[in-house]
Amino acid sequence: MTDEPGIGARVNDDEARYRLPRSVLPRRYDLVLEPDLDAVTFTGSEAVTLEVVEPVDEIVLNSADLEVGPGRLEGSGGTLEVSTIRLDPETERVHLLLSGTAEPGEWTLHLGFAGKLSDQLQGFYRSTYSDDEGRTHTIATTQFESTDARRAFPCWDEPDLKAVFGVTLVTADGLLAISNGPEIGREDAGGGRVRVRFADTMPMSTYLVAFVVGSLDATEPVDVDGVPLRIVHRPGKADLTPFAAEVGAFCLRYFADYYGIPYPDKKMDMVGLPDFAQGAMENLGCITYRESLLLVDLDKATQPEVATVADVIAHELAHMWFGDLVTMRWWNGIWLNEAFATLMELLAVDAYRPDWERWSQFLRSRAVAFEVDALESTRSIEYPVRSPDDAAGMFDILTYTKGAAVLRMLEQYLGAERFREGIRRYLDEHRFGNTETHDLWDAIEKATGEPVRRIMDGWIWQGGYPLVSARLRDGMVELGQRRYLISGKQDDTVWDVPLLVRTSAGTEPVLIEPGGVSIPVTDDGPVVVNAGVHAFVRVEYDDELLARLTADLRSL
Ligand SMILES: [Zn+2]
Incomplete structure (x- = not known):
């Protein structure tokens, strides 16, 4: 079964005051954003396709640090004006009072908005860098997780209110503009500006939306089984991109195979940013990285530095399925x-x-x-x-x-x-x-x-972990447990401990239940509890089992 976003969503009492009402659910956003990198501002408009679940005369969604309006709600039965717009900075919500009641069905909310590009590395923010000639360049980019999409456009900013995003960016001609989907259209917008349209995303959470505009270059795409993969970087740094492209291609194939599901969207851009607070962010199809975690000079970097870049790329790409798709x-x-x-x-x-x-x-x-x-x-x-x-x-x-x-x-x-x-x-x-x-x-x-x-x-x-005890009694190894605390205090927390036990008969999975478990041993060979040390436990052997292990080690 596929979850219908929002429908039947359970909202606990505890969460209710932090959750938007479920009377209106977003299905798709058509977003137009126009950043002005010199003025450090942006304007935008959105048309949000909504499912109105029960009659409403007010629509409540998230918005923070934005001017919102004007707005109107269009449906098959006519148009309702947004008569009053009330911003609530405390809850980061905007209340849109309608000129009438919207009956259940599909409606489209048209809303204008404007804001300042942040200098806090969150929301829609501005970042600057100097090139080798000392010239300053500006990039406008986004970081939305957990709840900063609402600083870039009014939205239902909760992870289970998934929707399709169709993004359009209006930018100065000559800047690179990218978003989650691939570019599908470009037209002159007058005044030295272009209007760049991107393909629809899959249904996804607001915190995964991204747009990046600036003087950046993209490598030629590598075809990874039909998915174009590019590395986006500052001009002059193309020679530091091949490792990221190689690891990225490897991981996209590895995960498609492991998960048994093809990469869930249409393209992959991995973007190195000189100014990025997180290590990296798993925006669908538009992963942003701190530059040093994406670009690497293989002649100069140490092996741990290179391995860290591989780790971060693998981690973010793993999220495209686990996190972004589900x-x-x-x-x-x-x-x-x-x-x-x-x-x-x-x-x-x-x-x-x-x-x-x-x-x-x-x-x-x-x-x-x-x-x-x-x-x-x-x-x-x-x-x-x-x-x-x-x-x-x-x-x-x-x-x-x-x-x-x-x-x-x-x-x-x-x-x-x-x-x-x-x-x-x-x-x-x-x-x-x-x-x-x-x-x-x-x-x-x-x-x-x-x-x-x-x-x-x-x-x-439960916090903590057990100390597993292993004792030999009458041809059986008895495995027990108690919580391990540095303070030495006693505590009755217990776990079901899944681990591997190796005897001369072979390696077997064993589940140590809260009351303990006994396993037969048929000879006087060594017994290794937690073979491979994969379980999150410490192990304490009795003297006999310890002696067998020690003898075994000596024989190696
Ligand atoms: Zn992560």
């Missing part, structure tokens, strides 16, 4: 969005350059997460999020590293292929839709028959 319903899902992209980044980069031993490197960063998560002050990976700001604390090591580690734990317990089957099922079932975290567990559970939701709920809703 999107969290609300911001509590941000951890899964990021943790999963981190897992995919590692898988893809490991496939690209096995000799970099990316997983060994991951274990080193995971060691830091082990320390943080052994503190009593740690948090659970997921937690309830009411306002979008509540999710700001999720962009940390517990999300990216522990989050990716528990996904890796599940993947290795199930086996890479069975895990991938679950991911394919999830993406296929929810494409163009929005999900809760448990939708992923349920899809993997259906694909594998394993109790994935029960296992993973314990790992994401």
Whole structure:
């Protein structure tokens, strides 16, 4: 089943004051934006196709730092004027009072707006750079995640209110203009300006919309199985782009194959920006990067610098499916969005350059997460999020590293292929839709028959991790657990621990349930608990098992 955006969306009481009313739902935006790079301002107009679900005499949407108006609402039965426009800076909303009641059905909202290009690296913002001759150039670009699309155009700025975006940019001739879709039309707009039209996007969330205008160059497109891939860069930096193009092409193919779904849109531009607050942003088809995380001089860069560029490119491209095609319903899902992209980044980069031993490197960063998560002050990976700001604390090591580690734990317990089957099922079932975290567990559970939701709920809703104990008794290895805390305090938190156990009979997946589990051993060979060290646990052996391991190590 495909989720219909918005329809039947569950809004918890907790969230309600942060969520727009569901009486009016956006289906598509035809957006025209005209930035003036010299005046550092922009004007715009939008025609938003709406589904009015119940009779309304007011339309409420998000807008911040914009002048809004005039507006009108057109439907098959006639036109309603927007008689009063009330901006509410506190809630970042605009209330459009209509001259009459809009009955249920399809309507088009026409709205004009204007704003200043921000200098805060968010919303629609201005960035400047100097070229080798010392001349200053200006770029107008966007960064919308989590809730800054509303600073560029009035919109229903919530991730589950997906819509199609048809973008038109009016710019000074001679500047590069790009957006999510490929350019499909260009005409003279008078006064040295051009009107550039871009193809419709797939239905997607507002935070993934992007436009970039400035003195930038694009490389000739590389054809990646029908998807044109370009690297957009400052003039004079073309020689730093081949690595990004190579990794980008590799990853697009890798993910299309892994996910079993072709790249979901029409083109891919990866844009290096001299002024970018985030590392990179997964705007559909128009990924923006801090320049140093995209462009690389292979003659001068160190291997870790080159590997970091590959990591970031892989991470952002992984999001085109996981995040962009299938999107969290609300911001509590941000951890899964990021943790999963981190897992995919590692898988893809490991496939690209096995000799970099990316997983060994991951274990080193995971060691830091082990320390943080052994503190009593740690948090659970997921937690309830009411306002979008509540999710700001999720962009940390517990999300990216522990989050990716528990996904890796599940993947290795199930086996890479069975895990991938679950991911394919999830993406296929929810494409163009929005999900809760448990939708992923349920899809993997259906694909594998394993109790994935029960296992993973314990790992994401409880902070910390267990110390697994292994004891030999009467030909059985008894595996138990207790929470590991640096303070040494006792705590009765327990988990379902999925891990691999290696004996002389082979390596088997074992689920340590809260009450423990026993496995038979038939000889006096070594028993390795958490073989491959994929599970997010520490292991404590009794003397006999430790002696066997030590003897085994000596024999190597
Ligand atoms: Zn990410």
